[in-house]
Amino acid sequence: MEASLSDAALVARCRTGDQNAWAExxxxxxxxxxxxxxxxxGLKAEDAEDVFxxxxxxxxxxxxxxxxxxxIRPWIAQLTRRLSIDRIRAGxxxxxxxxxxxxxxxxxxxxxxxxxxxxxxxxxxLSGTCQEMLDRFFTRDESYKTIGEAxxxxxxxIASRISRCLAKLREVLEGRNPSPDPS
Amino acid sequence: xxxxxxxxxLGKLLRALPPAPEGWVRAAQVLPRSRAELDDIVARxxxxxxxxxxxxxxxxxALLEVGYEPECLPLDELKRRLDHS
Numbered sequence: 001m002e003a004s005l006s007d008a009a010l011v012a013r014c015r016t017g018d019q020n021a022w023a024e025x026x027x028x029x030x031x032x033x034x035x036x037x038x039x040x041x042g043l044k045a046e047d048a049e050d051v052f053x054x055x056x057x058x059x060x061x062x063x064x065x066x067x068x069x070x071x072i073r074p075w076i077a078q079l080t081r082r083l084s085i086d087r088i089r090a091g092x093x094x095x096x097x098x099x100x101x102x103x104x105x106x107x108x109x110x111x112x113x114x115x116x117x118x119x120x121x122x123x124x125x126l127s128g129t130c131q132e133m134l135d136r137f138f139t140r141d142e143s144y145k146t147i148g149e150a151x152x153x154x155x156x157x158i159a160s161r162i163s164r165c166l167a168k169l170r171e172v173l174e175g176r177n178p179s180p181d182p183s
Numbered sequence: 184x185x186x187x188x189x190x191x192x193l194g195k196l197l198r199a200l201p202p203a204p205e206g207w208v209r210a211a212q213v214l215p216r217s218r219a220e221l222d223d224i225v226a227r228x229x230x231x232x233x234x235x236x237x238x239x240x241x242x243x244x245a246l247l248e249v250g251y252e253p254e255c256l257p258l259d260e261l262k263r264r265l266d267h268s
Contacts, residue, residue: 023212030211034203049207056211057257060218116199119188138197163190170188 004124008069015063026056029073031139032117033080040109041084041102047091051083058083073117077110122172129153130165137162210255217256224251225264238265 005013005021010028013021033055037048058079059072066072081102088101103109123131132151136142137158148155202208224246228235237245242262243253 017215019215022215026208026211026214030203030208031200034207035200039199045204049204052203052207053211053257056214057260060214112196112199116196119193119196120200134197138194139201166190166193169193173188 006070007072011063011066011069011072014060022060025059025072029076031120032073032113033076035113035116036077036080036110037084039113040081040106041088043084043087047087051080051087054083055080073114077114081106081110119169119173122169122176125172126165126168130161130168133158133162134165134169213255220251220256221261221264224256224261225268228265229268235265 005024007028010021010025014025030052033052034048037043037051038045043051055076059076066075085098085101089096092101123134126134129151133147136147136150137144142150144155144158147153147158153161224238227249228238234245234249237248242258246253246256
C-alpha cells in the first residue's frame, strides 16, 4: 500500500512511527542513495555503506524537522552528497576544498539519477510481471533464460515482452510529463 | 520507439539505479526498532551500574546476555551514548 503514497504522505506516515512506512521510505530511496555515493562520488563499498546508513539515520532523526515533506528527495540527495564529501575528506591526508573533492560531472550524474528515480516511480504503474522483468533485465543484468525460468515465461518471448513493457512505461512517463506541442 | 523516452534512453535510466546490497537496506529499515532498543539499553545502563560495567568490558557479550542482537544495533553510536550518559 505504501508504494502508492506520495513522498509527502509517506514522510507523514513515518512521522507517526509507522514502521512499514519507514521500510518503504528506505526501499524507495535506497537505490538513489547508493547510486549517488558509488556512481556520483566513486566511493568504495565500505565507505558507501557507512554513508548509506548515516543518510538514513539522519533522515530518521530529522523527520520532525523537515520544512517541506514533498522535498524529501532533494533533501536526501543533498545529504548524501554532503556525507560523501565528508567521507572522502576524512580519508585524505591533505586539506582539500569541497570543489576539489567533488567530481566535475557530479551534477550531471545526480541529474541523471533523479530522472532515473522518476522512471522507477513510473514503473509502479506497470503490472507486477513488467516491473519484475524490467528490473531483472536492466538492473540485475539477468539473461533471457534466467528471467524466463524465474517468471515461468518462454525465454524466446522475453525480448518482445520487455519491448512492450518499455512502451507501456513510456506511455506512463509521457502521460506524467507531456512533451511540448510540436505545432 | 522514438522521442524523449526511446528504448535506449529508458534502458540507460533503468540501469542507472541498481539495487543497494540487501543487508544495507535491511539494516536501514530496522532503524526505528534499533533506536528504541538503544534508548532502552542506555536507560538501563544509567540505572544499573553493574550492567554499565559489563557493557564497557565487553559490549557485544553483555548485550547478548540480556537478549539483544548486537549485529542489529549501531554499536558505535551506542558506545558514544554510553560515554556521554
